[in-house]
Amino acid sequence: MAQVVTSHRGPVTGTANRAKKRRPFLIDLYSTAVGKKYVMALTGIGMMGFVLFHMIGNLKMYAGAADLDHYAHFLQTLLYPLAPKGWVLWILRGGLITMFVLHLHAAWSLTRLNREARPVKYQSSRDYQIANFASRTMRWSGLIVLAFIVWHLLDLTFGVVNSEVGNMVQYEGDTEKIKAVYVSVIASFDRIPVALFYVVANILLGIHLFHGAWSIFQSLGWNNPRFNKWRRAFATGFAAVIVVGNVSFPVAVMAGVIS
């Protein structure tokens, strides 16, 4: 960003005559703030899809250990035998990681841009009119959710902080042992601080979504008087569904509803 630090004096002319260097169009698009916001919105949609299906899948927990573990196995063997076991899941994970990295990079560079856009802060306190807690804390809610995801992976995916991960179980009628996911989840949430962290992080995720899921429409330019009034309702509803669904798991474990 070319910073105008002092006021220019003297004549102004030919300001539009600068030759624009054109790069491959996706990079060109991503080089502007508006382009970065598209990327944030698109990756946001992708991750929203993940979060939604992740939550729906986890509802299997209420159907019992066998259902959840079979669901986990299903994911592990997606499109098998067309593709080798685990491959499709890793491709999906690869896509998710890419979206995550792009989302983070765009957020990081836009934050830097925005800091540069106002190097001298207001010296008196601002009286915000529309900007809400969610919109003004996106980077903090995002960072805390990021920290949670790291913990969550270490906990339930890689088992670094969860000794139950990696155990196998064979259910009646099955021909092979599959991963005992249910047990590790219960074990994780039996630790009260972990369960609380999970609850707090998901509430922050909800706050992040409350602004993000609305913001998508603006960033992508999906604006139509017919549905504009539903955009806020959609974002609120989506955030609520995710929060209620996700928070219910540790609460259910702590309350002993599932064990």
Place this chain on the structure above:
Amino acid sequence: MSNTIKNITLKIWRQSGPAAKGYFETHNIPEITDEASFLEMLDILNDRLVTEGKEAVVFDHDCREGICGTCSLMIDGQAHGPQRGTATCQLHMRKFKDGDSITIEPWRASAFPLIKDLMVDRSAFDRIIESGGYITAETGGAPDANLIPIAKPIADAAMDSAECIGCGACVAACPNGAANLFTAAKVAHLNRLPQGQAERYSRVEAMVETMDEHFGSCTNHGECEAACPKEISIDVIALMHKDYRKAKFANRKDLARS
């Protein structure tokens, strides 16, 4: 009908130049009629300062009818002060009460370098318009004005965004110092009209990219709309984003010019 408001305390930002150190200076207005406008209160203060041999507070202002867009001021943390849809020049003292303390700051953004006291340089807006905020129609060759009928809702929508007065409140109010509302208002005005179609995509591309050189990014807070004296809706920002996307994707052939 007119009442007197007593004992107003003003905390006004003073800064003798771009490089100088700024500070808040406190002044008392013992009494003022509520019929006075906010800027008339500053006039009265300045008159007093000059008479006392002190330097008057520098602030931008001109038409005092809310249309020229020259006035600015961050008043108690709000661009153009506490009244919605109103530029500072049309803010009246009846919005304040006895004993109020009012803090006045210049607008702050790197694209709006400070000149003196409360005055900033908003030329970056002109750069955006120069890059594409126009319809190319050189004098002399225009067809009859009624040749192209324009549906009333379209003409009205174009007018809604054309009302922008270029005051910079959107940038001042934006937590990110973004100028998307200003830029989008012009894009929406011209891109909605049949006359503007020929340059629709080159316009939005040039304007967005020029905007990017000076300003922060839009994160959809909506503060700009709340501060806008013309209450221009952030819907225009969505329209600009859409047209920019189309410019980049659908019209690469047209744009493969350099």
Place this chain on the structure above:
Amino acid sequence: MSLTDQLLAQNTVQLDSKIPAGPMADKWNTYKSDMKLVNPNNKRKFKVIVVGTGLAGASAAATLAELGYQVDAFTFHDSARRAHSIAAQGGINGAKNYKGDGDSIHRLFYDTVKGGDFRAREANVHRLAENSVDIIDQMVAQGVPFAREYGGLLDNRSFGGAQVSRTFYARGQTGQQLLLGAYQQFSRQVGLGGIRLFNRSELVDIVVIDGRAAGILVRDLVTGELTSHSAHAVVLATGGYGNAFFLSTNAMACNVTAAWRAHRKGALFANPCYTQIHPTCIPQSDDSQSKLTLMSESLRNDGRVWVPTNPDETRPAHEIPENERDYYLERLYPSFGNLAPRDISSRAAKRAVDKGLGVGPKKNGVYLDFSDAINRLGRDVVEERYGNLFEMYERIAGENPYDTPMRIYPASHYTMGGLWVDYELMTNIPGLYAAGEANFSDHGANRLGASALMQGLSDGYFVLPYTIGNYLAPMLNKPMPGTDHPEFKAAEVAAKERFAGYLAIGGTKSPDFFHRELGKIIWDYCGMERTEQGLEKALSEIPALYEEFKKDLRVTGDGESMNQTLEKAGRVDDFFQLGMLMCKDALDRKESCGGHFRAEYQTDEGEALRDDENYCHVSAWQWGGDPMKPVLNVEKLEFEEVHLATRSYK
């Protein structure tokens, strides 16, 4: 021998209006076919300075740059978009006859000459009417969002002084939309390099070398630096001098400095006493008020003007029964009613208030009542037409005009007088042009509503680009004096001394104090109604106050950084000198016409009484070295097409 002819014989300056020969309707075409042209490749060898970026300045600069001239444009604002053209609300006339109500170029021409009380130059007005049609086309092509009918075609409304609907409008912000259109066209040229834009740069002097305009001297308002700029031609599009009254609808920074500095360098100042008082402004509410706000004249389309018949009336408006109201415009001027021209409506309001019938806390206004329109059309239609004006009124006056009638009163609004120019818009200094409100040419003694925007754009888009070429063509490859010429240096020294002088006085009163006092004198004695006695009083008070200004002015701060007090001092100084000329001119013109109403010259019914025998001329004043000693020159006005008649709007 009439007075006009006697004066003509005494002229000290040869005033050639250069009106082309031939029938009225053909003059402009004849001019265009006969004028000299500059080859497209040679245009870039000429530099033109345009001062001011309002409608006239921006459109002229843009068009000249499009043609290929090098253009340097100057504005004292931060941006070219701020000029006060932006504040015009109601609309712009165009003789399109889109309504099929019998409009034509001839009718617009006729209305304008008649509206100007037969004190305008016919040929200029006809050209203005011809160009009005092209202006609408040009502005629509620029994307100006004029109001439309449901079928998609342009809508029109009617305006004071006309019986056809020919006014194009964009809500109550027509001036804004037109200015932004011109500003965008101008900005395109800045972007492309056709125009060099100098912002926050105020003209402080004009430099004349060997009898030709050679350039200007400019003060950078941010740094206080004085710089010289030379050019082949200079255009002043610097607006009017309505702020001489202090309280006016003009923007705070509007001033006469550019025109006045040109006047002091030899340009004649024409008809300074022709000032327009706009009938529908919000009355002054208190003494600290800095300016008055206009409510578009278009409100008179649906609003009815009235005052109570009882001077001691205390009831709120809606409680006053119909038979105790005087709808005086409808009563006095039945055929035009509430749409009577501005000067006539203004004086009628003044008479009502002077009789003690005024309304509001200070009894200084008349009602403009929309209750009939709301009943007839519904609140929605009224809101659609005037919503933004109603909101503006409520913000300023603190009353809701849907429930309580608006209170209005006349205020200084526009100045018909200005630098004398010939048919080519050139002043008597070769190479120095004046366009828009800064010149005197098209409105005579009174301007019709929605004609100011038309004139600014006509001058800038469709007149100057031709006439400047005609002047420049013979100058090709002739040397031009540079800014190192001694005249430029002398101007720099003089300006430096002038500004240092204001800072050095060290008196006790601010420039605003003097401006306010000066404005009061001019308003009281040279405002809506003038008398010999009053004008003589003003001519003794203004010089006395001016002496005090020179001794007791206080300007704080320095001359090396942004200093609005210092800017103001220079502008007030020029207003003082102009104020004397306004009063001199008003005193000299022993007749009433349009905006100039001398109480001694009125009909039994209180209408303006012209003296066509002795005053059918333009009074063009020459600087005599002392503001109290101007030298009168006259240009005789001949009316070939429209016959001199008493204006009647009954």
